[in-house]
Amino acid sequence: MRVVPVPVLHDNYSYLVVDETEAVAAVVDCAEVEPMLAAAQQEGVTITSVLSTHHHYDHIGGNDEIAGKIPVRIYGNADDDGRIPSLTDGVREGDTIHVGGLIARPILVPAHTSGHMAYYFEEQRSVFTGDTLFAAGCGRLFEGDPAQMMSSLAKLNALPDSTKVYCGHEYTVKNLEFAATLEPKNKAIADKLAWAGARRRDGQPTVPSTIGSERTTNPFLRTRNQELRESIQERFPDIGDDDEDIFGATRRLKDDF
Numbered sequence: 001m002r003v004v005p006v007p008v009l010h011d012n013y014s015y016l017v018v019d020e021t022e023a024v025a026a027v028v029d030c031a032e033v034e035p036m037l038a039a040a041q042q043e044g045v046t047i048t049s050v051l052s053t054h055h056h057y058d059h060i061g062g063n064d065e066i067a068g069k070i071p072v073r074i075y076g077n078a079d080d081d082g083r084i085p086s087l088t089d090g091v092r093e094g095d096t097i098h099v100g101g102l103i104a105r106p107i108l109v110p111a112h113t114s115g116h117m118a119y120y121f122e123e124q125r126s127v128f129t130g131d132t133l134f135a136a137g138c139g140r141l142f143e144g145d146p147a148q149m150m151s152s153l154a155k156l157n158a159l160p161d162s163t164k165v166y167c168g169h170e171y172t173v174k175n176l177e178f179a180a181t182l183e184p185k186n187k188a189i190a191d192k193l194a195w196a197g198a199r200r201r202d203g204q205p206t207v208p209s210t211i212g213s214e215r216t217t218n219p220f221l222r223t224r225n226q227e228l229r230e231s232i233q234e235r236f237p238d239i240g241d242d243d244e245d246i247f248g249a250t251r252r253l254k255d256d257f
């Protein structure tokens with residue numbers, strides 16, 4: 001498997017997921033069609049499927065156009081039929097999706113939207129997380145609450161350390177700047193912020209991350225961390241010690257950061 005990150009729109013990533021042996025590819029989140037067709041041509045492969053993580057415009061805006069141009073299966077949460085344009089294959093957690101010889105498993109991770117799916121390629125230790133898990137961040141809670149986002153993130157956090165994380169936006173620097181305000185003593189955050197800043201100045205993406213890296217730098221996987229809790233409790237003196245409240249306050253602070 002080869003994964004080609006394709007920057008689209010303002011700060012989104014679409015991905016071309018290539019099965020080299022069969023020379024076919026899937027697009028994860030088709031927002032714009034032309035850059036994906038160009039990437040496929042560059043790789044010498046045919047796009048045969050689209051995996052949609054969720055129904056927001058910046059993730060599915062190209063579905064109708066690509067379906068009109070080339071023969072593709074379009075996968076997405078069966079419950080989002082009607083919200084994901086040109087859906088041909090509604091899927092649920094537990095199903096398998098074949099991209100040539102590659103196998104993807106949808107993982108239901110609601111809260112940013114109620115039907116949000118991540119796509120896990122277990123054999124290749126790679127997960128596409130859309131707007132649920134970002135490098136050092138998580139999505140806004142448009143259709144869910146803190147408890148639901150915590151359990152969605154816990155599913156992703158259960159994957160092996162070495163799992164590569166391909167997320168839906170280039171938010172890494174801003175997310176790490178926020179993380180550093182909560183854990184100023186966390187060296188992993190400071191180091192990764194320096195690295196990510198240098199990557200962006202070179203015009204390079206900061207994806208993929210890994211689950212292991214997220215565990216040490218992502219405030220939304222670090223609700224149990226003492227320094228983070230104290231920072232939150234300092235800002236919200238009445239908050240108490242409940243994990244959901246700490247997580248919710250972290251999310252609210254990030255909304256305004």
Ligand code: ZN
Pocket residue numbers: 054056112131
């Ligand atoms: Zn979104």
Ligand code: FE
Pocket residue numbers: 056058059131168169
């Ligand atoms: Fe998005």
